[in-house]
Amino acid sequence: MLWIAALVLLMGLAFGPTLWVRHVMRTHAADRPDYPGTGGEFARHLLDHHGLxxxxxxxxxxxxxxDPRDKAVRLSRALYEGRSVTAVAVAAHEVGHALQDRDAYRPLRWCHRLVSTANLTDRIGTIVIFGLSALGGAALSPRFFLFGVAAVVLIGLxxxxxxxxxxxVEFDASFRRAMPIIDQGRYLPPEDMPAAHAVLKAAAYTYVAASLFQVLNLFRILRAFR
Structure with a gap:
């Protein structure tokens, strides 16, 4: 029972933030014909305004x-073509990352290096794990399986x-860059500012939700090894 309760709690922690982020984005994604432009047009305006x-x-x-490699802001079609609080806030958030890159914001560079490292270890680790599993099965030695478990844990961490x-980095893009831009530029009516704040908070917490999901995935893999 404790094992089941722990699993349910972990799943709640992993999926709860993701569901909350999606809920906030959908809640404020209603079409607003009174807005002068789409999310894509707003992003283009902000980039041009800041010399990008x-x-x-x-x-x-x-x-x-x-994308710091291609120096490009990329939006989903719904937000690129949409006129909503979500479209405006997310566009400003991604432009905030472009401003970080322009300003040589070191945490952004560190994070993308770490993400690149994680992608590389994922690819290498998959090969290593399958190799160790095959060797372990052929040699009937638990040591190879233990090395495989260690590799899974390292990759997951x-x-x-x-x-x-x-x-x-996400909080800086949302609250030190995007929110002041929207507020000082008066791009949204005052009554829409609380909704924009909620969307920017959700955008900032996207990576928290992703990290918790990775914890759940690591737990699942280790349980399979067990």
């Missing part, structure tokens, strides 16, 4: 983000760390 004319705004199917260290 060479940074494109693209439509993506991989989730809203700023690197991935969790990569998501967690993004938190201060």
């Amino acid at each position: 004319n060479d940074v494109p705004v693209d439509i993506t199917e991989e989730g809203d983000h700023y 690197i991935r969790v760390a990569a998501h967690l260290v993004m938190l201060p």
Whole structure:
């Protein structure tokens, strides 16, 4: 019973923030015909206003983000073409990352290096784990399986760390950059500012939700090894 209770609690911690983020985004995604432009147009305006004319705004199917390698802001089609509080806030958030890159904001660079490292260890680790499992099965030696478990734990911890260290970067993009831009530029009516604040908070906590999901995934893999 304790094992089941711990699993249920862990699943709640892992999926709860993700569901909350999605709920906040959907709640404030209602179409607003009174807004003068779409999320994509707003991002383009902010980039040009801050001298980032060479940074494109693209439509993506991989989730809203700023790509520091290609120097591009990428928005989902719904937000790129939408006129809503969510579209405006998320566009400003991603432009906030572009401003971090322009300003050589060191935490952003550190985080993307760690994410790149995590992606590399994922690929290498998958090969190592399958190799050790095969060797362990062929040699009937538990040592190879233990090395495999150690590799899984290391890969999982690197991935969790990569998501967690993004938190201060996300908060900087939301509250030190995007929120002042929206507020001081009076891009939204005063009555919409609380909703924009909620969306920016959800955008900042996206990586917390992702890191908790990685913890659950690590727990699941270790349970399979057990």
